[in-house]
Amino acid sequence: MPFVDSAEECYDYIIVGAGASGCVVANRLSRTNKTLLIEAGGLDSSWEVLMPQHCGLTWGDERFSWPIMSTPQVHLKNSKSTTAYLGKVIGGSASINTMCWMRGNQSDYDSWASLGERSNSAPILVPVACVNKSDNYYYGMYPNNKKEMAQRDWFVNHTGPHTSLGLDVAAIIKTDKKLDRPNANFMFVDSLYGPFPGGNLFQRDHSETPGYMCAVSNAQVFSRGSVTLQSSDFKDEPLVDYDMFSDNRDVQNAIEGVKVVRQIFEHEALSDDVQTVVLPPPHVRSEQELEGFVREMVGSHGYYSGTCKMGSYSDSMAVTDNQGRVWGVGNLRVVDSSIIPDAPSGPLVSVCTMMAEKICDKIQEPQQQF
Template identity: 30%
Template sequence: MAAAADVFDYIIVGAGSAGSVLAHRLTEDPDVRVLVLEAGPGDRGPMSVILHMPSAFAYPLASDRYNWYYHSEPDPHMDGRAMYCPRGRVLGGSSSINGMVYIRGHALDYEGWSRYKGLADWSYADCLPYFRKAETREQGGDDYRGDRGPLKVATGRCDNPLYEAFIEAGQQAGYARTEDMNGFRQEGLGPMDMTVHQGRRCSTAVAYLRPAMARPNLQVRTRALVTRVLFEPGSDPARAIGVEVANGAHLDRIRATREVILCGGAINSPQILQLSGVGDPDALRGHGITPVVPLRGVGENLQDHLETYVQVACTQPITLYSAMSLPAKAKIGAQWLLTGTGLGATNHFEAGGFIRSAAGVEQPDLQYHFLPMAISYDGSSPASFHGYQAHVGPMRSTSRGFVRLRNADPKVPPRILFNYMSTEQDRIEMRAAIRLTREIFGQKAFDPFRGASVSPTDEVRTDAQIDAHIRQHAESALHPSCTCRMGADDDAAAVTDGQGRVHGTRGLRVVDASIMPDVVSGNLNAPTIMMAEKIADAIRGRTPLPRSTAPWFTHPHWRTRQR
């Protein structure tokens, strides 16, 4: 029997992007008691500078201090490589270790969601008000952007001339400049937004969770590994009544009188469901787990963005390579600690964009992040020369993977397979990504800076050569999603309904990127926050925000022109 102190109205599993939002919004009601359980540590302490200094994000991505540090199964279409899959394990979750890029996705992504049975209220008109509710943009609000939300968003200053060269080269190649790819027009190249405020990372722990922790009706416990959801014996449908939590060698049980809400993300949420007996009953029995709710879609439909780097040597010493020596890093760190300014106060992804890979593609399907340095995303391949690079990859992959239990031990990472590049469509789009990026880098704007092609080299030209390069070098853009996807309960692939409620259960909900029916065209932190804001209103029984009437841009000649 649980003690009275271990009974809450809501138990939120995971203090990441969605969990922090829900903790904040649910505890706005002073009569509701909420417990947040986070498997990782807090986001403060001697080592936490690597979480809060924007330019230091490569460090938590490359270590397991604040990171689940997952790796996939050998991927059959990537030369058998085990693909790295970092996931946040800290207050703020992946919003505390990610690259801080703030991108919402394209309006047509949400129009596509709304066409699934049971998801009519996930259209762009329904979602845009919640993007605005969550955000405060430093330039102010408008019909697309918010100015009163908890999440602080800044736009890249683009002081390094290479940023402007990239945007100008795009225009010379025939692509438009867009000043706000989260506004009316996503398509084009321009400055990018980041979740940075006054030179510090604005994670959801900073924006949502910390303010809520001052309320007496919220309790947050770190280093609390949830091993399974508990169900009321004999209930039909199965009613979630709490969770089991590993406490050293002991297992504690904590009761929820209203709901258990899983916010573990696209890897951990399906893992916890399966450990709890929710999933493919045959697979569960194979691990000695008694099925409680047969849902074969749990852990399936895994989607992600794959990206590659197009790297070029720079003939002028103006890149971030100058900042990579120990004395330079010390100087940058000291300036940031003292003033919150300088090279330490940005994620350096200050320019980017979206283009269409071919005529007949209605919305952009390739995304760019431009970086004035040649280095791997997580810092595992240090810069050794002055260079610049574009991260580029398809936005709406047709490949599908899975997250499945390895065994019944909750401390053992699940089996993850992305199945990247398993379809010809994905290979076609990635080939276009390489060739179109080379064309942009070949424009006049880069003439003062362009050195030799570094990766891929000039010799990589044919379809087969590009395919081989991708298999050997492409990496995850770190956007796993869709493993507990929303949809109507008569759809065998759907796990949750349009409010995140798990089919076949009561009192159990999933709210995170795993419930996306399809991955959006862009980074996932902003959409995940939006989804949590929207579902928080549903949980509280509040009237949804009024639908937006703001239009969006579609290229007038998309059927016949690539640009």
């Protein structure tokens, strides 16, 4: 990675953070402007980053990620804390996550057009549909000699099972047709993760037990958390409080999502493939039992948004306008997931990429006020 030779060097733009949005902005602005991109992490050239099948190896590795430990979540079983990992590498979290490129649902963005008061421009985001395709392998079911072959295929030719994350099917659905928006996000994984219960759901279980699972997440989140300072010492970690399940609608949506997945796995079409349903345990059936289950098992995907939400000047919670310009501060924009006013129903990398492209369009317009 190139370094700045002189502290006295001048730049047209300084971009702090080489995540998905930062890389897009740097790419666009550096074509015609002298631009400095600052990133705490290193290059994304390590095999741990490049190999899709083992992206989980980067989580918790201080070379590639920032561990984000929440405060105790009082609405979860035993008030447990949860840990998620944000990218500390070129590409940011997009370099270490599960490569899920999902635009969410159109209804996620319906309110964005009215945000901001500085221009009468169209919404900054026009969602586009993209598909990541890969061969469908079932690495978790391979015997050891096959795994050795798979490793050789990857390191020699970048082919074989390691090119697939094993997360090839996802869905955003309504658990009730009467709902006006989807409320559940499903990600089907062709191997077992663990440890269970109550641990890190994204830590691969290295046992040889064949199986598959579905991670359920809420496509609408009603609980609201906070990020605050722990002290006046900048070296101290911030206090991250999701306040998970503080709104009971989130609890109910999680329960309904689990019910739908259970119906899928118990369907007769899968009867030849499913020998045992491990979670939820078969005896967990009542509403009360399912509520206890989700309060114990819930964790964080690490898709953070909304801490610098965009909105109108009259909105006391808004930090930026709809072009990322910080209210009351000149020559400063925020262009990342923190300005998203409401969390989309899917992963954030596609949203951040398109949002950065659209904001760069505005920055590069003639006579544009930065």
